[in-house]
Amino acid sequence: MERANPFAIDYRREVRAGLRDIAPIVVAAVPISLLFGAVAAAKGLTPLEVTVMSALVFAGGAQFAAIETWIHPAPILTLAFATLLINARHVLMGASLSPKVRMSRIQKFLSFFFLTDEAWALSERRALERPVTGAYWTAMGVVLWANWTLFSGLGAILGSFLGDPERIGADFAFTALFIGLVAGFGRSRVTLVTVAVSAAVAALVHHFIGAPWHVASGALAGIAAAYFAAPKEARP
Numbered sequence: 001m002e003r004a005n006p007f008a009i010d011y012r013r014e015v016r017a018g019l020r021d022i023a024p025i026v027v028a029a030v031p032i033s034l035l036f037g038a039v040a041a042a043k044g045l046t047p048l049e050v051t052v053m054s055a056l057v058f059a060g061g062a063q064f065a066a067i068e069t070w071i072h073p074a075p076i077l078t079l080a081f082a083t084l085l086i087n088a089r090h091v092l093m094g095a096s097l098s099p100k101v102r103m104s105r106i107q108k109f110l111s112f113f114f115l116t117d118e119a120w121a122l123s124e125r126r127a128l129e130r131p132v133t134g135a136y137w138t139a140m141g142v143v144l145w146a147n148w149t150l151f152s153g154l155g156a157i158l159g160s161f162l163g164d165p166e167r168i169g170a171d172f173a174f175t176a177l178f179i180g181l182v183a184g185f186g187r188s189r190v191t192l193v194t195v196a197v198s199a200a201v202a203a204l205v206h207h208f209i210g211a212p213w214h215v216a217s218g219a220l221a222g223i224a225a226a227y228f229a230a231p232k233e234a235r236p
Contacts, residue, residue: 037155114141
């Protein structure tokens with residue numbers, strides 16, 4: 001009689017777990033996606049262009065930053081530099097997550113296209129209990145990508161009919177969700193110090209210097225804080 005392999009992966013269960021975890025974020029992404037589409041359409045982009053942009057870029061913060069400075073002709077170097085600063089955090093998130101994901105190097109290289117702040121936070125939280133499988137990651141990433149692409153294109157079509165999501169606080173949905181995800185990491189001294197320092201530095205830089213410098217500054221400050229707050233024996 002054959003025994004069940006305790007290390008076998010139940011792909012259906014992993015997919016269901018990924019869909020369950022990403023569901024609240026998918027819902028919160030809808031008004032943000034619609035808002036981006038409407039803003040992009042107001043800048044002169046067609047619904048097709050908005051949809052293609054969201055499908056190929058898939059970076060809400062960078063896309064909003066690009067649209068806010070969008071003129072004709074587009075300032076390519078300015079847009080590229082701002083996008084680089086905003087998305088530089090993905091290098092750190094990818095380096096943190098890579099050892100915890102059960103995928104080959106080429107699979108990671110391809111699938112990390114779907115890396116977002118929320119997918120990273122969910123995966124890091126799951127990694128506290130078990131390895132992150134490709135099925136779990138793909139279920140989260142593909143669904144969130146499809147949701148963002150579809151509703152941003154729809155937002156470009158609906159345009160002015162949407163109104164301003166700020167009136168009902170919908171613009172804060174992603175921020176509130178991410179705060180909840182970070183809170184799920186626990187209340188260790190290292191975690192609290194890292195989050196507090198990163199948030200404080202990002203807020204100060206945003207106030208005195210402005211976007212997008214606060215993103216990179218907060219990330220670097222958090223790394224430094226985590227290093228010095230960690231026990232000496234845990235430092236590299």
